[in-house]
Amino acid sequence: MNTLVRIRRMTIIIGLVGTAAVLMVRGPRDAAGFLAGAAFSLFSLRSWIRLSEAVGAGSAPSVRAHGLFLSLRYVLLAVALYAIVNVLGITPVAIVVGLLVSFAAVILGLVYESVISK
Numbered sequence: 001m002n003t004l005v006r007i008r009r010m011t012i013i014i015g016l017v018g019t020a021a022v023l024m025v026r027g028p029r030d031a032a033g034f035l036a037g038a039a040f041s042l043f044s045l046r047s048w049i050r051l052s053e054a055v056g057a058g059s060a061p062s063v064r065a066h067g068l069f070l071s072l073r074y075v076l077l078a079v080a081l082y083a084i085v086n087v088l089g090i091t092p093v094a095i096v097v098g099l100l101v102s103f104a105a106v107i108l109g110l111v112y113e114s115v116i117s118k
Contacts, residue, residue: 003109004049010105011042018101022094033090037098040077045102047073 015038
């Protein structure tokens with residue numbers, strides 16, 4: 001299995017397991033915040049993968065478009081965070097922890113690759 005596919009799947013699994021854990025420990029509001037953060041994390045991971053594929057293919061307009069989108073995603077994240085926290089009353093900590101889901105998946109993917117390659 002391709003490493004990027006594995007990391008994407010791990011991101012989804014960690015997001016769902018983490019959402020269930022937060023639901024049991026902190027309740028539905030924080031679970032929704034964690035899930036929103038995990039979803040944005042997955043979306044961000046997919047954007048980075050697409051950008052790397054576009055750079056590898058050498059398609060200049062596509063690279064510029066992906067680069068612009070990656071810059072604007074932080075603005076989108078700030079707007080979404082503001083709306084989620086103020087409108088829905090979800091704690092920002094749950095969302096921020098959810099944003100770390102793809103980071104955890106990358107670390108687990110690295111550990112997996114280092115163990116399997118031996």
